[in-house]
Amino acid sequence: xxxxxxxxxxxxxxxxxxxxxxxxxxxxxxxxxxxxxxxxxxxxxxxxxxxxxxxxxxxxxxxxxxxxxxxxxxxxxxxxxxxxxxxx
Numbered sequence: 893x894x895x896x897x898x899x900x901x902x903x904x905x906x907x908x909x910x911x912x913x914x915x916x917x918x919x920x921x922x923x924x925x926x927x928x929x930x931x932x933x934x935x936x937x938x939x940x941x942x943x944x945x946x947x948x949x950x951x952x953x954x955x956x957x958x959x960x961x962x963x964x965x966x967x968x969x970x971x972x973x974x975x976x977x978x979x980x
Contacts, residue, residue, distance in 0.1 A: 916942050917950065924951075928959055935963040944970055
């Protein structure tokens with residue numbers, strides 16, 4: 893049942909205009925609380941439109957960097973110090 897809801901939500905979020913970008917971060921918080929195992933999937937879809945340093949700060953504040961490790965490795969090439977330090 894969860895997959896039926898999660899995937900349409902994910903694609904609807906990606907299809908939203910960039911002026912709704914704050915919803916991207918709200919959805920990350922929601923996923924952290926409700927579906928933490930699906931965070932990497934959502935982050936992967938959002939890579940082109942989110943601020944990676946902001947994501948690192950967000951997950952560092954709640955001490956959940958290990959949950960997003962594969963995302964951090966995927967975006968490590970962008971060269972942000974925050975991302976590099978969090979992924980090591």
